[in-house]
Structure formats: structure tokens, C-alpha cells
Amino acid sequence: MKMVVAPAPSDEELALALQAAVAAPDHGNLTPWRFKLIRGENIQKFADLGITIRQRSDNPFPEEKVAASRQWLSEVPLIIAVACHIDYSNTKIPESERMLSAGCAVMNMMNALNALGYGTFWSTGIATYDDEFQAALGFDSLDYRFMGFLAVGTPKVAIPKKERKSYTEFVEEWTGK
Numbered sequence: 001m002k003m004v005v006a007p008a009p010s011d012e013e014l015a016l017a018l019q020a021a022v023a024a025p026d027h028g029n030l031t032p033w034r035f036k037l038i039r040g041e042n043i044q045k046f047a048d049l050g051i052t053i054r055q056r057s058d059n060p061f062p063e064e065k066v067a068a069s070r071q072w073l074s075e076v077p078l079i080i081a082v083a084c085h086i087d088y089s090n091t092k093i094p095e096s097e098r099m100l101s102a103g104c105a106v107m108n109m110m111n112a113l114n115a116l117g118y119g120t121f122w123s124t125g126i127a128t129y130d131d132e133f134q135a136a137l138g139f140d141s142l143d144y145r146f147m148g149f150l151a152v153g154t155p156k157v158a159i160p161k162k163e164r165k166s167y168t169e170f171v172e173e174w175t176g177k
């Protein structure tokens with residue numbers, strides 16, 4: 001649910017969701033997930049930073065996309081920026097597994113927030129893949145893989161029921177033949 005508004009989860013609810021994140025499967029106990037909480041007036045700073053960097057890039061947004069992004073973020077009460085930490089001291093667990101683990105942590109957190117009645121939206125938009133943006137959020141690209149940000153809040157409208165593909169399209173029996 002992209003369109004979320006105040007109220008954000010309480011500190012107690014947020015603590016529950018963040019603790020759920022830490023229960024993600026984690027090969028080698030590397031705890032690769034990292035989160036930055038961005039709230040209140042800092043969301044405006046986040047929007048300004050991301051949009052400024054995006055507009056300086058070789059792929060700037062058209063003006064209406066700038067306005068739409070600003071409008072969206074002006075209503076979001078909580079952003080959780082997410083990253084995977086690369087611990088170079090461990091050479092056994094491949095980066096792909098660390099990224100998967102961090103992704104599982106994010107999903108655990110989303111499930112917990114959704115169960116508490118909040119809406120969440122995982123985005124890699126605006127300036128997510130720009131080094132300067134990542135570094136400004138505290139996730140320099142040498143030590144972290146920035147994975148985007150979650151918008152969290154109360155759904156602005158009732159979450160519509162969405163038709164999903166049948167799982168049978170993605171499952172088959174393996175018999176060893």
C-alpha cells in the first residue's frame with residue numbers, strides 16, 4: 001500500500017516489527033540487516049535530498065513526477081531505509097545470501113506491521129541507486145548494499161483485495177527422473 005498517512009506505528013509497535021526483522025534466517029549469524037528510521041521533519045529532508053540528487057542525474061524526473069513524489073512523501077509518517085551490511089571479515093557466506101537474509105528481515109518487518117494494521121510499501125525509487133544518496137543516509141556503497149526504503153503508515157484508503165496468480169504456476173513435483 002503506497003499511500004500511507006499518519007498515524008505511524010507507536011514506538012512499541014515499531015519495536016515489535018523491528019524485533020521480528022531480527023528473527024530472519026541468517027547463515028553464519030552475520031546479522032546483515034541495517035535500518036534507518038526517518039520521521040517527522042526529517043522526511044522532508046529525505047525528500048529534498050533524494051529529489052535534488054535525482055534532478056542532477058542524467059535521468060531526472062519530469063516536473064509532474066517531482067511533484068507527485070513530494071506529495072507522496074509529505075504524507076508518509078515513517079520511512080525505514082534498509083541496507084545489507086557487507087562484513088568483509090567473513091569470506092564464506094556469499095553476498096547473495098546476505099542480501100537474501102536482509103530481504104527476509106524486511107519482509108518479517110512488513111508482515112508484522114501489516115498484521116498490526118499498518119500499510120507498507122517497499123520502494124527503490126527516487127535516488128536509491130545513487131552513491132551520494134546512499135552515503136548521505138549512512139550507507140556508503142563500500143560497506144553496504146542499499147536496498148531502498150519502506151514507507152510505513154496508516155493506509156489512506158481500504159487496502160483493495162488483489163487477484164494473485166495461482167501458486168500452481170510456480171510449483172512442480174521433482175521426482176528425480
Ligand SMILES: Cc1cc2nc3c(=O)[nH]c(=O)nc-3n(C[C@H](O)[C@H](O)[C@H](O)COP(=O)(O)O)c2cc1C
Pocket residue numbers: 001121122123124125147148162
Ligand atoms: C526491492 C523492491 C523494490 C521495489 N521498488 C519499487 C519502486 O521503486 N516502485 C514501485 O512502484 N514498486 C516497487 N516495488 C514493488 C512494491 O513494493 C509492491 O510490491 C508493488 O507495488 C505491488 O504491490 P503488492 O506487493 O501489494 O502486490 C519494489 C519491491 C521490492 C521488493
